[in-house]
Amino acid sequence: MGKVELAGSNRQPRRGWLFSLAPYIVIVVVLLALPPFLSAYHLSMLTKVLIFAIFAMSLDFIVGYTGLLSLGHAAFLGVAGYAAGILIVRYDIVSFWLVMPLGILAAGIAAAIIGYIALRVSGVYFLLVTLAFGQLLSAAAVKWRAMTGGTDGLVGITRPDLGLPGFTWTGSSYYYLVFLAFVICFFLLYRITKSTFGQTLVGIRENEPRMQCLGYNTWAHKYVAFILAGLFAGVAGVLFAIFYGIMVPGNLGLMTSASVMLMVIIGGAGTLFGPVIGAGFIVVLERFVSDYVPERWPLILGCVFIICVMFMRGGFGIYLSRFWKGMRVRLWKC
Amino acid sequence: MDVILLHFLIGISFGCILFLLGTGLSLTMGLMRIVNLSHGALYMVGGYTGLAVAKLTENLVGRNLCFVLGILAGGICAGLLGLILETGFLRRLYKRELDQVLLTIGFVYILTNLVQWVWGPVPQSGVVPSILSGSIPLGGVTFPVFRLAIIAFGLVAAAGLWLFQERTRIGAIVRAGMDNKEMAMALGINLKMVFTGVFALGAFIAGFCGLIGAPLLGINLGIGWDALLLAMIVVIVGGTGSVQGALVGGLVIGLIDAYGKAFFPELAYFTMYIVLIIILLFRPSGLMGRKI
């Protein structure tokens, strides 16, 4: 499932850290500087990419690093999004500093409950259980009209208040908020995946029985990883709800879970930037296709996906990773 | 009493459809250790194709025979698709089981979109052969004949599949493959062909019941995922790898769903999931399953 990355920088000489940081710096600078040059349409697309990037990274944390295939990850996006939406629409809680943490917390609680049940089984059963829970929550959203608006969705989710005097939301300012969230999430996930805990997740993915014999409580690790993934998905969920202004039951269900899984796989599981690329690829490709043959988008997506699974183990991310490593060696030699 | 009986029959008839849906998935999971997530999509393709064939031939051979032709066409179409999927794609990822599962997700997208391309997004309604239309009085309730026929067919199919599993050589080979692949191969069994055969059979059954299940489940673009979900719940509750598991799972879910809708209408849709969660908490390998 994607090339394994070595934890820590023991591989490269210590001086090389600047080089390994370089691409990140470049990307950050570019993304910071872009908004004035983009139309509202493109800016909105970029915002959407970043939101899905957070969502995809969170899924990659359990799929690529821990080796647990989940088809119910949208449940956490949806729970957070609905929680945020309900707070804003039904309870008039408009402070961002309340809405965001509560949304994330809701996702975390959902992950704690679902994870506890789902992790009683493994492999394909785990996949099925997560799928079932996603659908269960989606059905609950349909049923609970009073709160969620049922199939019509929860509408009128306005951008919450940042508490800054004289501040109003624009497409640009929301983009910067999302971008900030993305950078923070990326940084945190980067630290966690490179940490001891992250390495043990990789060990569990590679050989769980041996990890148990080496003294690890593998269930606890998987559970914690699952909850963490849920929390990060929650971040994406709140941002998602605010971005679109509406939450529908489908956001909790299989279609959304499958889409984010596709992003992870196409971009490359087991790397952090892979899912980011995957998110970008799919969002951009979808906009492109919908200009020409919008009804055939699922067909095209399915084909791309199958090609990636069959021939590009590790998705685009691996090629990028190898390309960059090759570049770095050449640059270092200069 | 009448109400109990009515819902009992409703539950059993729904359960038989669930059994048929679940069998293919269960066998594939038990033998190949992968979840064929396109199982529901194959059911859908079978339903659409079968309906199209039935409508086409209705004037030629009459209301009853066209139905039979329809279900056969649905089954064969789905079976062929299953064959292509397995030999062309899944087989090439031998031993990459999680990748195989991912592949089947891709198939769902493709199949659903192809169906939409051909038949459009409007839901269709199923047909019932005239010989099986209408209702008959039964122990104080009137009950649709078609549903009775489903029960009869389901039980006959269950018996047939069980005999196939337990009493035929091929069935023994399949069970051997489920227990111990290496051993089966060492005994000279061509496991690849067994895999393909089981997969295609599962697809055939799914497609076959596409038209049969239409009056109960409908024929629309969403049924791909819906049917998969139902099949999955049946498989988890009943246990994988055996016909009896799928039957038990199907009947249990069917009955619980029927009584749930009757007595707890607010919870109706969730009764299935509640059963699923209970089973997972206390008996993850399913009611009749081997230990995972």
Place this chain on the structure above:
Amino acid sequence: MEVLRVDGLSKNFGGLQVFHGLSFTVEAGDKLALIGPNGAGKTTLLNILGGQLPATAGRVHLLGQEITRLAPRHRLHLGLSRSFQLNNLFLNLTLMENILLALEGAERSHFQMLHPIDAQTELVATAQELLESMGLWEKRFDPITTLSYGDQRRMDFALAMVSKPKLLLLDEPSAGLTIAESVSLADTMRQLPKDTALFFCAHDMDLVFNLADQIMVLGSGQIIARGTPYEIQANPKVKEIYLGSEVPSEDVRSS
């Protein structure tokens, strides 16, 4: 000091009874080899002792504490470590990562989320010592799959030793090794600390006679015999188990 005590251990798989009423002890520093015909249940016994399989009946005590139903990870922390018949390494990871994971596992808490695993300098230093002693330090960043099978087996053994166990369980340690590699492995194993008990099952009689100070023979679901290698060699019941009873009673060394 008694390291392992097994009381009345039985194991059935459905209707098949593998063994029944096994009882034996292992003292600190014992080097006990378990031999027996194929299918006698050697690996099953090892799996029960290691925690991978549950026993049908009976009890297992490690250093005085009952571990019959304890999960493998707890057994490790109590002092029991094992390696496996087929390689059970992290094949896609590098040597360094394998060793670090093993070293980390022996620690008590593993949920540190902020720093990379190789920032723990004592761990890295221990890993370096270990790899250097096996002559594999240069290959530390290579994936396990690039090693020869013999080196992989040594790594497997190293991983099992990392937690400084009181009892080491090995399943066919020299399976698949050439004679030279097997001798090399025996040398490595002889360097075990004196008080580490070793309990291993093997078919390789050269290894057994080289390494074990006691042999236990498992056959027909029972312990047929236990004693020093020469006692076992001369034991008629053992010969019968391996060779059947219609064989002239010459001193045939089973191999």
